[in-house]
Amino acid sequence: MKKLPIGVQDxxxxxxxxxxxxxxxxxxxxxxxxxxxxxxxxxxxxxxxTISTLYYLFKGEKDLFKGTYIYDKWEFKxxxxxxxxxxxxxxxxxxxxxxxxxxxxxxxxxxxxxxxTETDYKxxxxxxxxxxxxxxxxxxxxxxxxxxxxxxxNNKEKAEKYREILRDFYVxxxxxxxxxxxxxxxxxTKFTKxxxxxxxxxxxxxxxxxKYAQMLGYTQEELxxxxxxxxxxxxxxxxxxxKELLKNLKMYYNGFSFxxxxxVYNPFSILRFFNERKFQNYWFESGSxxxxxEYIKGKKIRYEDLVKYPVSELxxxxxxxxxxxxxxxxxxxxxxxxxxxxxxxxxEKYILDYPNIEVKNSFSKIILEANYGIREIEQIxxxxxxxxxxxxxxxxxxxxxxxxxxxxxxxxxxxxSYYHSLIYTILASAGLNVTAEELTNLGRSDIVIEEDTxxxxxxxxxKSAEKALNQIKEMKYYEKYKGKEIYIIxxxxxxxxxxxxxxxxxKI
Numbered sequence: 001m002k003k004l005p006i007g008v009q010d011x012x013x014x015x016x017x018x019x020x021x022x023x024x025x026x027x028x029x030x031x032x033x034x035x036x037x038x039x040x041x042x043x044x045x046x047x048x049x050t051i052s053t054l055y056y057l058f059k060g061e062k063d064l065f066k067g068t069y070i071y072d073k074w075e076f077k078x079x080x081x082x083x084x085x086x087x088x089x090x091x092x093x094x095x096x097x098x099x100x101x102x103x104x105x106x107x108x109x110x111x112x113x114x115x116x117t118e119t120d121y122k123x124x125x126x127x128x129x130x131x132x133x134x135x136x137x138x139x140x141x142x143x144x145x146x147x148x149x150x151x152x153x154n155n156k157e158k159a160e161k162y163r164e165i166l167r168d169f170y171v172x173x174x175x176x177x178x179x180x181x182x183x184x185x186x187x188x189t190k191f192t193k194x195x196x197x198x199x200x201x202x203x204x205x206x207x208x209x210x211k212y213a214q215m216l217g218y219t220q221e222e223l224x225x226x227x228x229x230x231x232x233x234x235x236x237x238x239x240x241x242x243k244e245l246l247k248n249l250k251m252y253y254n255g256f257s258f259x260x261x262x263x264v265y266n267p268f269s270i271l272r273f274f275n276e277r278k279f280q281n282y283w284f285e286s287g288s289x290x291x292x293x294e295y296i297k298g299k300k301i302r303y304e305d306l307v308k309y310p311v312s313e314l315x316x317x318x319x320x321x322x323x324x325x326x327x328x329x330x331x332x333x334x335x336x337x338x339x340x341x342x343x344x345x346x347x348e349k350y351i352l353d354y355p356n357i358e359v360k361n362s363f364s365k366i367i368l369e370a371n372y373g374i375r376e377i378e379q380i381x382x383x384x385x386x387x388x389x390x391x392x393x394x395x396x397x398x399x400x401x402x403x404x405x406x407x408x409x410x411x412x413x414x415x416x417s418y419y420h421s422l423i424y425t426i427l428a429s430a431g432l433n434v435t436a437e438e439l440t441n442l443g444r445s446d447i448v449i450e451e452d453t454x455x456x457x458x459x460x461x462x463k464s465a466e467k468a469l470n471q472i473k474e475m476k477y478y479e480k481y482k483g484k485e486i487y488i489i490x491x492x493x494x495x496x497x498x499x500x501x502x503x504x505x506x507k508i
Contacts, residue, residue: 001229006271009048011056015064021222021267024070026215027054031074036173036183036200038145039215040190040207042256042334044268044283046216047186048085051143054184055081058139079181080132081139082108086147094161097148101125101169121165125172129179137181140173145187146196146321153322153329154294163320166196174200189321189332208313210259217256217264223249230274237277251433252279255355260338260348269358283334284362292335292363297370301326303428303436304421310342310349327352335363357433364428372407372422377429384430388451393487393505400426404499414495416461420446423459423491445477453485454478465490465504478508 005018014020027050030037041047056064060078065071088104090096101121105128109116114131118124132138148162173183183203190207206212224231224246235245253269272282295301306327315328330336337355341348354360365381368374380403387395403426412418424436424447433451437444449455456477458468469490472478478486486508494501 004230004271004275006268006275009052011049011052012061012064014049019226021218021226022068023050023215024053024057024065024068026212027057028070028073029211030184030206031057031182034204035180036203038185038187038190038203038205038207039212040187040205040332041216041258042266042332043188043287044266045256045334046267048143050216051083051085051141051184051186054139054141055083058182077136079136079139080112081141082112082128082132083141083143084108085143087144089148091148091151091162094165097162097165101165122168122172125169126176129172129176133179138179139181140183140185142170142183142185145170145185146189147187149196149321150188154291154298156322159320159322163196167198170196170200174202177202189329190316195320205317208258208316210261213257213259213262214264216267218267218270219262219264220250220254223265223270227270227274234274234277248279249273252357253283255337255339256334257338257355260341260350263355266334266355266358281358281362284359292366293370295326295329296366299326300371301367302371302418302421303364303367303425304417306330306336307352307436310351312347312349335359354428357431360428360434361431364425367425368403368429372411374403374406380426381430384427385432388430388432388449388453388455391453391487393455393489397489397491397500397503401500409498412498414461416459416493419461419493420459423447423457445472445475448477450481453487454481455487455489456481457489457491459491459493461493462495463492465492465502468492469504469506 002019003017005014005020008014008018039047057070057074057076058079058081060076062071062076084104088100090100098121102119102124105121105124106116109128109131112132114128116124116127118127129138129140146166148166149159152158152162173180185203190205231242231245235242238245240248249265249270253273254265255263256266257263266283268286269283273279309327311327311331315325316332319328321329321332327336331338331352335354336352338350339353340351342351354363365377368377368380374380380399383399384396387393387399400423404422420436424434427434427447427449432449435448435450436446445456446459447457456472458472460468467490469488472488472490478488488506488508490504491500492502493499
């Protein structure tokens, strides 16, 4: 059984000893049909491995690719390669950033047997491209292109200064076109027309291109065919049928979509899961929760605000990332994803939501703490989770009331949508498979908890629990779950008391 490539980003090392998901068909399409490419994807999604794979392709190391799609199709001619990772750039101040860019270029020159004499980062890059291209045109690979900007996303002034430097740096790629064979750049956020790449107008952004939607991440087929032994052993250890294990894996770690139709698993979570053999929030908790906390707190982010309006492709490239709507930033960072396409004539808009239980659970915990000042998150998770599996609906309502009562009165709003969002966030923070605004053929139910038992909630404000319950019955929100055990719950909120004052429960 091949090893799990946790943290392995070097293609040569990975292909020798570890499980490798062959994505070279996509790379072959890229290198044979174009020249300048950009791809944005969330962190830990395989961007660096893709850069590494392209590096060895263009270095002509054919033996490494034996057994892959590209092996008998590519010429494997050796080209000079410039490989830059902006994770290596210092971002504490402008001068240090400029100096570190120059050092990176000089080190690339040294690695390629070239001495760089220029001391300015821009001219050093120009010198490297020209000198390396004496025999063959140059391949340029850039990873995490906007890292200095993301490091300062809460400081607009500093972010803009770093953007100006990067704009000046990357323009060399445009101006030295005659010396260049191929360019591939990655990052977390898409670029705008006036941003870092404003002068690089020939860069082909494939981030939302349907053809490359599953280029990074694992498809369902790739998961089942490449991890057969791991699936079998894990199912035995966890005392589950393989079918049940796969269903749970899909709920927890699948759901990332970059075209609104096709989805993939987060690779990092899958690898960690098979290593630990526990359902935990691996990808989310490997990131920057402290940064997210400050971002959410500063902008007063609610779930309702993030998913209320569909977004267009144009929304991702009209504003710089530090000025973009929160939903745009969170989608690019992977905390939201495309859950469908809304077509209006010739126009398309993407419906947003959390990709899976892992992200929904962790993100909701941060919202509760940052926005509502709720601290005892682990206690809430344990209490609600236990109540669900004991089918103690009154106990769940009691816990929700207790949490709402702990929120300062000045944070409450007299809106149904506010309480929908708040109650949904409380339930999601408990790690439940909960959905808001679940579509049926007759309308949308407010909240659905879909575990072994189905719980459908309708929430009203200053009306009655009876009216909320009757809406579920009249609209038949439960029809799609027929055959399962179903409870319907009508909830009424008293706006003056700022809490649940009445609820009714029925079993269907």
